[in-house]
Amino acid sequence: MQITTTFRHMEPSEALKSYAEEKLERVKKYIDEPIVVQAFLTVEKIRHKAEVTITAKGITIKAAEESNDMYASLDAVGDKIERQLSRYKERIKAHKPAAEGKSRQVQKSIVQAEGLETPAAAPVIIKTKSFSMKPMSVEEAVMQMELLHKDFLVYTESSTENINVVYRRKDGNYGLIAPERV
Missing domain, CATH: 3.30.505.50 (Sigma 54 modulation/S30EA ribosomal protein, C-terminal domain)
Incomplete structure (x- = not known):
C-alpha cells in the first residue's frame, strides 16, 4: 500500500503522518492490492481538514472531514472511508462480478x-x-x-x-x- 501525505498551510509532522498511515492501513481488509492512498491535511484558521482519496483495483473512493483537531479529523475520515468500503464490499457481493481483464x-x-x-x-x-x-x-x-x-x-x-x-x-x-x- 502506497500512502502519500500532503500538508497544506501547516508544518509537516512525522507524528501526524504516522497516525494517518496507521488509520488508513485498516482499509487493506476491504480491498485488494495495489492500493494508492493520497491524504491531504489542511489547516485553515481553526478548521483542521483531512481529505483522503483511495484508488485500488477498479474503484476510487474520496472522503473529507473537518474539526478543531487534526487527529479527530483523521479519525472521522478513517471511519467514513471504512463505512464506504464495507458498504461497497457488501453491495459487490450481491452483484455478479464483471468479466475480469477487459478494460x-x-x-x-x-x-x-x-x-x-x-x-x-x-x-x-x-x-x-x-x-x-x-x-x-x-x-x-x-x-x-x-x-x-x-x-x-x-x-x-x-x-x-x-x-x-x-x-x-x-x-x-x-x-x-x-x-x-x-
Missing part, C-alpha cells in the same frame, strides 16, 4: 473557453487525463458514481461492451445514456 483506455480533455463576447477561433485543450475503464453493470456504475461523489460517470457496459453514461438527475433519480444500434 478500455479512455482520455479526458479539458478545453479552455473564451469569453462569450469574443468569438473564439478554436478551443485550446488545457488538460488531458487518461484512465482505464473496467466493464461494469449499471448498478456498479451508479455505486461507483456515489463513491466518487460525481454527478455523472462514463463506463463500459459489461454485457454489450458499449460506452454508456449514467448521471444524477435534479429529482434525485438516475439517468442512463446508452448508444442505440442502427
Whole structure:
C-alpha cells in the first residue's frame, strides 16, 4: 500500500503522518492490492481538514472531514472511508462480478473557453487525463458514481461492451445514456 501525505498551510509532522498511515492501513481488509492512498491535511484558521482519496483495483473512493483537531479529523475520515468500503464490499457481493481483464483506455480533455463576447477561433485543450475503464453493470456504475461523489460517470457496459453514461438527475433519480444500434 502506497500512502502519500500532503500538508497544506501547516508544518509537516512525522507524528501526524504516522497516525494517518496507521488509520488508513485498516482499509487493506476491504480491498485488494495495489492500493494508492493520497491524504491531504489542511489547516485553515481553526478548521483542521483531512481529505483522503483511495484508488485500488477498479474503484476510487474520496472522503473529507473537518474539526478543531487534526487527529479527530483523521479519525472521522478513517471511519467514513471504512463505512464506504464495507458498504461497497457488501453491495459487490450481491452483484455478479464483471468479466475480469477487459478494460478500455479512455482520455479526458479539458478545453479552455473564451469569453462569450469574443468569438473564439478554436478551443485550446488545457488538460488531458487518461484512465482505464473496467466493464461494469449499471448498478456498479451508479455505486461507483456515489463513491466518487460525481454527478455523472462514463463506463463500459459489461454485457454489450458499449460506452454508456449514467448521471444524477435534479429529482434525485438516475439517468442512463446508452448508444442505440442502427
